[in-house]
Amino acid sequence: MESYKTLEIVRKNNDSSVFHLILNRPSQLNALSLDFFVEFPLALSSLDQNPDVSIIVLSGSGKHFCSGIDLTSLSSISERSSSGDRGRSSERLRRTIKSMQAAITAIEQCRKPxxxxxxxxxxxxxxxxxxxxxxxxxxxxAFFAIKEVDLAIVADLGTLQRLPSIVGYANAMDLALTARRFSGREAKDLGLVSHVFGSRSDLDKGVNTIAEGIAAKSPLAVTGTKAVLLRSRELNVEQGLDYVATWNSAMLISEDLNEAVSAQLKKRQPRFSKL
Structure with missing residues (x-):
């Protein structure tokens, strides 16, 4: 398995198709460095292409999940973008931002949940x-904050685009403009997280159980459900129904369907082939 400066990939059980992608700069509170934005999409791509992987769990090592963009990296980007011709500097900065955005969007482009x-x-x-x-x-x-306004910048890596559809427009505006800290419980009330576990140990155990449960399902159905839900954000109901009809016309008739029906009839656990 490949090694990275800012990440670690762990398979906790050799029989499991759940793989853990861990932010691994604990001494820097897992701040996102320039190396991270190069390594993260590469790591996701390798996991996506690995047939042994069904589900990816993203977590952080040490005391915190992630403290945000590494301020040293932010200063480096600012310095590089403030020299030379204004137009060329701005074009270079735009390319940097787009590249960093693509690293985050790689999560959505990964077929595996x-x-x-x-x-x-x-x-x-x-x-x-x-x-x-x-x-x-x-x-x-856990606690959360959209801190960019406190650094005199507009959040530009996806929060302002994705958060409103998760927590609602008004809540997203509140959180982004105030940069206030909010708790895991409030995150649950807002719909940002699906469940709050009592401790980190409980979180690890609970998420692993959920991930293993999803991993036991048809990989064609799981990856298809992710793809259709993501696509449906941009479509009205009629367009979304048309899209899933086209998807299933290609994917529905499969060995997974036969195996799922057979397992139901025989009251046994289904066994699906790797994707």
Whole structure:
């Protein structure tokens, strides 16, 4: 398995198709460095293409999930973009931002579901990360903040685009303009996370159980459900129904369907082939 400066990939059980993608800069509170934005999409792509992987759990090592963008990296970007011709500097900065955006969007482009398991701080760029994930859970000690306005910048890696459809427009505006800290319990009330676990240990166990449950289902059905839900955000109901009809006309008749029906009739656990 490949090694990374800012990440670690762990398979906790050799018989499991649940893989853990861990932000691994604990001494920097898992702040997102420039290396992260190069490595993260590469790691996701390798997991996506690995037939042994069904589900990816995204978490952070150490005391916190993610403290946001590394301020040293932010200063480096600012310095590089403030020299030379104004037009060329601005074009270079735009390319940098687009590249960083693409690293976060890689979560959505990954066919396999990505579950965020959040403990401690989830600040700024950490919120960008989790809003791109498919399911989010946190521990009781988790807290969140969209801090970019306090750094005199507009959040530009996805939070402002994804959060309104998760928590509602008014709540997203409140959180983004005030940059206030909010708890895991409030995140649950807002719909940002699906469940709050009592401790980090409970979070790890609970998320692993959920992930294993999803991993046991048909990979064609799981990846298809993710793809259709993501696409449906941009479509009205009629267009969404047409899209899923086209999807299922290609994917519905499969060995997975036969196996699922057979398992139901025989009251046994289904066994699906790898994707």
């Amino acid at each position: 990505v579950i965020a398991a959040i403990h401690g701080a989830c600040i700024g760029g950490g919120v960008d990360l989790i809003t791109a994930c498919d399911i989010r859970y946190c521990s009781e000690d």
